[in-house]
Each structure stands twice: as structure tokens, then as C-alpha cells.
Amino acid sequence: MPITLNTLLEQRSLKLSLVVEGAAGAIDTPISWVHSSESADPTPYLEGGELLLLTGLLMPEDAPDERFRRYVARLADTGIRGIGFGVGVHHADIPEWLVRQCEMSDMPLFSVPLEISFIAITKTISRGVADSKQQGFARLYRNQQQLMRSVHTLDPVSTIISRTAELIGGWAALLNPAGAVVESSHRFLPIEISALGDTLTFSTLGEAKFVAMRGYDIAVFHIVSPTGQTLGYLVAGYRGEKGTLDHPLVAQAAALLSLAISSSADANRALGRLRSAMVRQCLEGGAEMVRPYASDLWDGMPAEPLAVLRVTGEQEALETAQRLFEPFRKSLAKNMNPAVFGMIEGDLWAVVSQSNAGEWMTSLLRDSRVVVGQSSGCIWRDLPRARHEAYQAASEAMTSGEQSLRYGQSEGGGSLENMVEPSKMRAFADLKLAPIASLEFNLSVGPHGENTRSSGRKTPAGGSGEGMTLHAVDVLRTWLRCRGRAEEVARALGLHRHTVTKYMARISKALSVDLADPQTVAELWYACRFTRFGGAASDRRGKR
Known part of the structure; x- marks a missing residue:
């Protein structure tokens, strides 16, 4: 502990008596040194922080003369810690005018008895200053050792920042060369970094600047590489x-x-590549192979049931999102179960516990530059399915202009149309219905119910422009819509039910399928929805 006037007063061997206490806390202020002087103006020989000892050799007894009229005021302006007056040498007691000046200037004043030499006080202060410096060096060494150990942690940059803040009893932050915070000891800093302004402008590599702002003593160090490249800025405050x-x-x-x-x-790049490979392995169903390495990569694996998140967006936004999941930093990940995460083909993928997936989503969506897709619940061996759901949810969110989407959340979510690329679905539909693409039924041949041209009635629904032919694709589409009920199909098309049966038999033969097979019926239904064949295809596509 630094030596103070209070320390001297507590030493009984010195027998010092406090006469004027001075300003609040003045006697507890550290003393830098001690000086003895009988001069009427010793200020040229003082730097501030000293204790002044005197016997009043030149001081008048009753009232100060011109030389001593502002004696204590001048000493107070210099910043000394107090005045020690040796009584019994030239004055039996401390002159009253000196006591009054000390009271007016809030200057501590104490008396030194005749039997106590000034050299005893000087030695005590000298030992105290030496001990304080020795303790300071020892403390600095211990602190430096702790900082050195931070270099050997998994995330040395983050650890150095947090350890620095702990050791100085304040806060610290690392800024990138553009002046943005990339690491900080506290989630919210007590000052606005943007307020530093010109303090972040350095003309000399490795320079340091010191400022006072909002009650904080702040140091800004310019961090440069051994080759002279600007790496960023360290800002610390107390x-x-x-x-x-x-x-x-x-x-x-x-x-x-x-x-x-x-x-x-370099280490982060290697760790990132390893995480990407391992999270890909998890999403492909190999979670058990990854589990032995999870504690080193992500500080563990989340608890089931799980949810898969696909985060897409600008590269800078994805890097910011990835820092949220980082388990070895002071971040959101500290307060949640571990998350398995990594970059795959330009997107950030994360496997989290479904119980806190909502909290992850809330934190991620604070950045408007990202789009997030979330899967439904799953277990480890079911991750391939969940990966597809998260991919589809994010894709649908981007298409619809939403920032996030949970699989199956929107209308039609999870349908085949939303899961398969439309161009691929159209290709499938045209290939499936190719055998009947040119098949048409001539309505002018044979009885076809009431809606024939000869009777002057309306042309059949879905017929050609001339009303004399009917596309086979339109017949199949109507048959599927009516669930294969011949009478309902006949009414919809204006045909006889036996004619419908005959047409469907030809369609089934041309397609070489069994219309009683549910899988075949499902495939034909989607094919009819997406095909470019048939008279109603263009109208239907226009409505979509």
C-alpha cells in the first residue's frame, strides 16, 4: 500500500499530532516524497505530492509579513500532501496565522515534537515509497504473467481483452482498423466508441493516446503487426x-x-474449417462420429429435441452471427446450451436445442442483413431431414421477403411445390404426361351427351377453341379432381359416363399406368398442376 500522512500518524514511535485535517481524504492521499525547507517560497523545488517539513526559522510569531502572506496558498497550488511543523526549535507552538492559512486552504498540518528528528520521518517515508514501488513491480509482474497465460488459451484475443479489464478494474475493447468493436469485456461499454473521434487517428505506428471522458481515464493503443500493418486499436478505461x-x-x-x-x-481459420466439416457430418447423419470432438469445437453438443437453423446473408453479417454462437467468448452462447455450428457453402448452419431455438432466433434477427430458416423438431439421427427443412424454410423466406420462417409456418409450407424447384417440377410433369401430350378426343364422332356442336349447346369444358376436340390431359385433370368418380367427371365435362370410362381407359393405356395405384394418382395430380400440356394449362399457370 502507498504511504500516506495517515500512515505516519498511526506510527506511535513518531509521536505526530494532527492539527488541521485538511480536505476530505487528504490524509489518505499517497505521498511521493518528503522535503525540508525553511525558505519563504519553496515551490520552485517541489513537484507536487511531497510532504514539507519545517521549523519556522524565518516565520514571524504573531502575524505573517509580506513574504508569508500567501505561503500556504502557494504550497496548495503546487499540490503538496501536507506540512509538518517542528515545535520547540524556533517556536514553542505552531503560529496561529499558519494554522488559519492551512484551514483556509484545506491543507493538512501536523506537529513534530522536539525529540523526533526530521530524518526519522524522511526514512519512514523513503521506506514506504520503496515498499510501494516494490509492491507495484510485483503486482505488475503478476498481472503480466496472467496476461501471458492468456496467449495460450483457445481464443487468446478474447481472453486478453477480458483479462485486461479484470486486472485494471475497468473495461477494455478491441477495435478493428475501421474503428468498429470486434471484442469487448462488457456487452455495453460506458462510452460511445464513436465519440473518441480523432483519438483513433495515429501518425506514428504503435502510438498511444490518453484522454479523459465521462469520468473515465482512457488509454488508446495503436496495434500494429511486426511488418507495420495496422491490426486495430486497444481501448481501455478506468x-x-x-x-x-x-x-x-x-x-x-x-x-x-x-x-x-x-x-x-490463422488458428480461427483452421478451427472454422474443422467446424464446417464436422457440422456437415452431423447434418448428414454422422453425429456419433462427431461427438468425441464436440467439447473442443463447440464446448459440447445441445440436448435433444433439436432444431436446425440455416442463416444466410452478407458475409460480414454471417461473421457477426457466428460470434453469437462462439462458446469460448463472452456472448449469448454462455447462457445457453452448446450449439453445433459451422459455415457450409456460404451459409451458417447451427444445430441447437429446440427449447431455446426461439432465443437464438431473436438474437440472430436483430441483424436485418440475415435471413433465418428453422426446421421442425428432430433428434440426432433425423438431422438430414431437418437440414432439408431448414434449407427450404430459408429459401421460402427469401422468396417471400420475410426475414425468418419456421418450416411449415406459412400457408402451404412443406408442400411439394415449396420443396421442389419449380423448373424441376415442370420438367417432371412434362416428362410424365408426354405420352398423352398430343392425344385428343373428337367429340363429333358418336354420342357424347347433350353438349355437342350438332345440338347447338355449349362446347365441353376444357375443349379446344373449335369445340370439337378435348385434350386428354384436361380429361385426366378433371378425373383426378373428381377423385375418379365417372358420373361427376361426366357432368363436369358434359359427356356420358361410359364415354368418360372409355377415354380414361385410353389414357391409362397410353401412360402405361394403373390408375388404381395411389402413388401413381399422386404423381399424375402434381404433373397435371405443373404441365404445359392441355388446353387449360396456360390459364392455370396465369393464375398461379
Whole structure:
């Protein structure tokens, strides 16, 4: 602990007596040194922080003369810690006018008895200053050792920042070369980094600047690589007046960061590639093969039931989103179950516990630059299905202009149309119905109910422009819509039910399918919805 006037007063061997206490806390202010002087103006020989000892050799007894009229005021402006008056040498007691001046200037004043030499006080202060410096060096060494150990952690940059804040008793942040915060010891900093302004402009590599802002003593260190490239800025703050921050410790942290950032970048790239490979393995159904490495990659694996998240967007936004999942930093991941995550083909994929998937979504969606798709619930061996759902949900969200979508959330979500690329579905439909693409039925041959041209009635529904032919695809579509009920199909087309039966037999033969097979019926239904064949195809496509 630094030596103070209060420390001297507590030492009974010195027998000091406090006469004027001075300003609040003045006697607990550290003393830098001690000086003895009988001069009427000793200020040219003082730097501030000293304790002044005197016997009043030149001081008048009753009232101050011109030389001593502002004696204590001048000393107060210099910033000394107090005045020690040796009584019994030239004055039996401390002159009253000196006591009054000390009271007016809030200057501590104490008396030194005749039997106590000034050298005893000087030695005590000297030992105290030496001990304080020794303790300071020891503390600095211990702190530097703790910072050095931070370099050997899995995430040295983040650890150095958080450890620096702990050791200085304040806060710290790492800025990138553009001045944006990339790491910080606290989620919310007490100052706006943008308010630093010109403080982040350095003309000399590795320069440091010190400012006071909003009650904080702040140091800004320019971090450069060994090759002279700007890596960023270390900003640290401690509540107090300018000069109270532990600047040597912050300088040590800046030096370590210059080495850690470069090596950390290489390590992070390697870790990112490994995470990408492992999360791909999980999403393809190989979670058990990944489990032995999960604690090193993600600090564990989330608990079932699970949800898969696909996050897509700008590269910078994805990097920001990835930092939310990072388990080895002070982030949201600290308060949740572990998340298995990694980059795959330009998208960020994450497997999280379904119980807190909503919290993850809320945090991710604070950045408007990303789009998130979420799967339905699943277990580890069911991840391939969940991956497809998350992919489809994100794709549908981007198509619809939404920022997020949970699989099956929107109308029609999970339908075949939303799961398959439309161009692929049209290709499937045209190939499936190709055998009947040119098949038409001539309505002018034979009896076809009441809706024939000869009777002057309406042309059959879905017929050609001339009303004399009917496309086989339109007949099949109507038959599927009516669930194969011949009488209902006949009414819809204006045909006889036996004619419908005959037409459907020809269609079944041309397609070489069994219309009683449910799978065949389902495939034909989607084919009729997407095909370009048939008289009603163009009208139907226009409505979609």
C-alpha cells in the first residue's frame, strides 16, 4: 500500500499530532516524497505530492509579513500532501496565522515534537515509497504473467481483452482498423466508441493516446503487426481522473495483442474449417462420429429435441452471427446450451436445442442483413431431414421477403411445390404426361351427351377453341379432381359416363399406368398442376 500522512500518524514511535485535517481524504492521499525547507517560497523545488517539513526559522510569531502572506496558498497550488511543523526549535507552538492559512486552504498540518528528528520521518517515508514501488513491480509482474497465460488459451484475443479489464478494474475493447468493436469485456461499454473521434487517428505506428471522458481515464493503443500493418486499436478505461489507469499493463496487453491477432487469425481459420466439416457430418447423419470432438469445437453438443437453423446473408453479417454462437467468448452462447455450428457453402448452419431455438432466433434477427430458416423438431439421427427443412424454410423466406420462417409456418409450407424447384417440377410433369401430350378426343364422332356442336349447346369444358376436340390431359385433370368418380367427371365435362370410362381407359393405356395405384394418382395430380400440356394449362399457370 502507498504511504500516506495517515500512515505516519498511526506510527506511535513518531509521536505526530494532527492539527488541521485538511480536505476530505487528504490524509489518505499517497505521498511521493518528503522535503525540508525553511525558505519563504519553496515551490520552485517541489513537484507536487511531497510532504514539507519545517521549523519556522524565518516565520514571524504573531502575524505573517509580506513574504508569508500567501505561503500556504502557494504550497496548495503546487499540490503538496501536507506540512509538518517542528515545535520547540524556533517556536514553542505552531503560529496561529499558519494554522488559519492551512484551514483556509484545506491543507493538512501536523506537529513534530522536539525529540523526533526530521530524518526519522524522511526514512519512514523513503521506506514506504520503496515498499510501494516494490509492491507495484510485483503486482505488475503478476498481472503480466496472467496476461501471458492468456496467449495460450483457445481464443487468446478474447481472453486478453477480458483479462485486461479484470486486472485494471475497468473495461477494455478491441477495435478493428475501421474503428468498429470486434471484442469487448462488457456487452455495453460506458462510452460511445464513436465519440473518441480523432483519438483513433495515429501518425506514428504503435502510438498511444490518453484522454479523459465521462469520468473515465482512457488509454488508446495503436496495434500494429511486426511488418507495420495496422491490426486495430486497444481501448481501455478506468473510472477516475486522468492518470489513474494502469498504463503499463494496458501497454503490455497491446503488445500481446499484436502477436495474438495474427496467429489467432490463422488458428480461427483452421478451427472454422474443422467446424464446417464436422457440422456437415452431423447434418448428414454422422453425429456419433462427431461427438468425441464436440467439447473442443463447440464446448459440447445441445440436448435433444433439436432444431436446425440455416442463416444466410452478407458475409460480414454471417461473421457477426457466428460470434453469437462462439462458446469460448463472452456472448449469448454462455447462457445457453452448446450449439453445433459451422459455415457450409456460404451459409451458417447451427444445430441447437429446440427449447431455446426461439432465443437464438431473436438474437440472430436483430441483424436485418440475415435471413433465418428453422426446421421442425428432430433428434440426432433425423438431422438430414431437418437440414432439408431448414434449407427450404430459408429459401421460402427469401422468396417471400420475410426475414425468418419456421418450416411449415406459412400457408402451404412443406408442400411439394415449396420443396421442389419449380423448373424441376415442370420438367417432371412434362416428362410424365408426354405420352398423352398430343392425344385428343373428337367429340363429333358418336354420342357424347347433350353438349355437342350438332345440338347447338355449349362446347365441353376444357375443349379446344373449335369445340370439337378435348385434350386428354384436361380429361385426366378433371378425373383426378373428381377423385375418379365417372358420373361427376361426366357432368363436369358434359359427356356420358361410359364415354368418360372409355377415354380414361385410353389414357391409362397410353401412360402405361394403373390408375388404381395411389402413388401413381399422386404423381399424375402434381404433373397435371405443373404441365404445359392441355388446353387449360396456360390459364392455370396465369393464375398461379
